[in-house]
Amino acid sequence: MGILEINHVSKSFNGRKVLDDISIEVQEGEFVTILGPSGSGKSTLFHLIGGLITPDEGSIMLDGGNITGKRGSISYMPQQPALFPWRTVLENVLLGQELHEKKDVEKAITMISKAGLSGYEHSLPSELSGGMKQRVAFIRALLSPQSLICLDEPFSALDDFTRLEMHQWLLSIWADFKRTILFVTHNMDEALFLSDRIIVLSSNPAKVIHEVKVPFERPRESELLLKNEFLAIKKELYQTVGRA
Structure with a gap:
């Protein structure tokens, strides 16, 4: 059983289904990234986990307790x-x-x-x-x-050099404290560089269509971004998201 369990969650707005039967589990101390195209419902999923809105179907469990529709259960860092x-x-x-x-x-x-x-x-x-x-x-x-930190595209407004610097800093801090992190992005390099696992969402509506266990050892250096193994997995992700 994971520290976070999202069980068959669906959500619609004005008759349009945004999330369709989403199930995700995150283990204690894991760094898990949700990757998907813009508009795929990633931020909506975070709003559900944070209790800002409630799902039409399904439940959200944290530390063994039901937090569906409950606020204050997670630590949240928005885009700004x-x-x-x-x-x-x-x-x-x-x-x-x-x-x-x-x-x-x-x-x-x-x-x-x-x-x-x-x-x-x-x-x-x-x-x-x-x-x-x-x-x-x-x-x-x-x-x-709180036991879970949700990071919603926190580096999207930064330039490439500052973003890479922030990635390396984030991993160094995380290595010391090993908090459980659920991260949202549409940047494949970012997802691969930071994560233990990547969960890929489709769009219209969002469904879990793929999962990648990232094989690279930690600590990770910027040179990793140019290695063949990194580029091969990035290509796999690109093709998956392209079909989403």
């Missing part, structure tokens, strides 16, 4: 950093803990340092670059007490 502009870096990363009355300032400062943001603890978001803001948002998600 969504930092409060009037709160400092330290105050922003502590927000998730504050909401659960479990504030650990010392650990937060340690995480900020690991993120390469020492000296910015009392800076406002307006003083940070795009990549720095994303680091703050991820630390906030990582420090939140």
